[in-house]
Amino acid sequence: MGNITLHKVSKSFGSSTIIPRIDLDIADAEFVVFVGPSGCGKSTLLRLIAGLEDVSGGTIFIDGKDVTKEAPAKRGLAMVFQSYALYPHMSVRNNIAFPLKMSGEDKAVIDKKVNDAARVLNLTAYLDRRPGQLSGGQRQRVAIGRAIVRQPKAFLFDEPLSNLDAALRGTMRLEISELHHQLNTTMIYVTHDQVEAMTMADKIVVLNAGNIEQVGTPLELYRNPQNLFVAGFIGSPKMNLISGNPASRANAATIGIRPEHINISKSGGDWKGTVSVSEHLGADTFLHVNTEGVGQVTVRADGDIAVEHGETIYLSPDQAKLHRFNAEGRVM
Incomplete structure (x- = not known):
């Protein structure tokens, strides 16, 4: 299960409040996109969920358990960053297997999980290559594969397609959406690109200056924006x-x-x-x-x-x- 609940969660750095108190419910197997302009707090909010930042106030629940003080490794989440963060001297196989080896998994279990992830991501033919021999899209799939083998409760994506060209971003959007349907696992995806949000999300969370402006399906936000910010942000070209x-x-x-x-x-x-x-x-x-x-x-x-x-x-x-x-x- 991958239910995630934020209750009055806030984040401040010194006297600067980045995230005022917010409440948010994310259902199991939902694909939720945090979208907003640069500096709106979407990546900070993702890092709070992951445990990479400490909350200043409020509570984070995963499957009903309070994980506010839990270390990132104990939350059962897997994160995919904008940077691929692959080990250049390792093969694709060893890059994907790395988190399992670090946790002491049995070799037979590791091999099966790596092969299963490679098959889902169309990486089987590249398992013995190194990252430098792959395209940007293939390297991003390796990073996703490293997350898949951990079988997390939820995947957290922090602008994973920003380093790719426009055509490849379009292809990867389709691949990540298809992956969500195959795995049926909760996914939270951060982007400043509202086209990504509209085409991928089950539910969009529109953020502005750390505040949640509106939450809804892509068509709900497009057809019925609740304020001027959402009206001007969602849609390409934007609303007049x-x-x-x-x-x-x-x-x-x-x-x-x-x-x-x-x-x-x-x-x-x-x-x-x-x-x-x-x-x-x-x-x-x-x-x-x-x-x-x-x-x-x-x-x-x-x-x-x-x-x-x-x-x-x-x-x-x-x-x-x-x-x-x-x-x-x-x-x-």
Whole structure:
């Protein structure tokens, strides 16, 4: 089992509070992603769960047991870092086996666990190679394999894909998601990339300045952000947030509209604007439009839309998809 509960957990360094008191429940076998901008406290929170940092207040429970004062090795967790942290002079086999050898496992048990992990991660053909002979993605899989053989209650991933190129990150996202389904084990994943969060998570925890802004499934956060921070952070391109007269007419301090929820016309509409930049991505085109009285608006259009720089177009937001926020930035 891998249930993890945080009860009024906080962390301070001297007079600086990094994590105010927070509560969070993570269910067994759930894939939870901590997401937020740099410096929001997501890695610190992960390290508190792992036991690599001492809490300043509150309690951490794993499977109902208070582990707040327990050493990292006794918590039954396995961590995968941004750095692969592999031993360059050891083979892949010995890198994966290292934690088992250190714990005194029987050789036959070690061989079986290493071979099982290698099969799951498609590393069987590379077991006798050294890390320097592998690609970045393969090395990250070795680091994950070293965690798998420990058969932990939960896996903790601290931005494991940051060192990889864009194409490889996409491949590894799929592989880690598939691994979660195969192992059916709790996973907590830290990232600043909301695309990773949206595509991998069962549940997303959005953090800002150490506070939990919102918790929910990817679609819940996308469709129903509870405040301006979540509205502006979740989604790519991000939601258009508009204040001033357009918001006042909607009886709100700020209104939000997703780029795909804006209709485009060349003959007339609610907002008149001039196309400044067109980003053609194949199936989609993102138009950045300078609109009169509204400001710059990003619109998601069909990939083969025929518009040019400097062209005048009209935008009409779908009123049924409009998000309204009050002066405190909370959803109305």
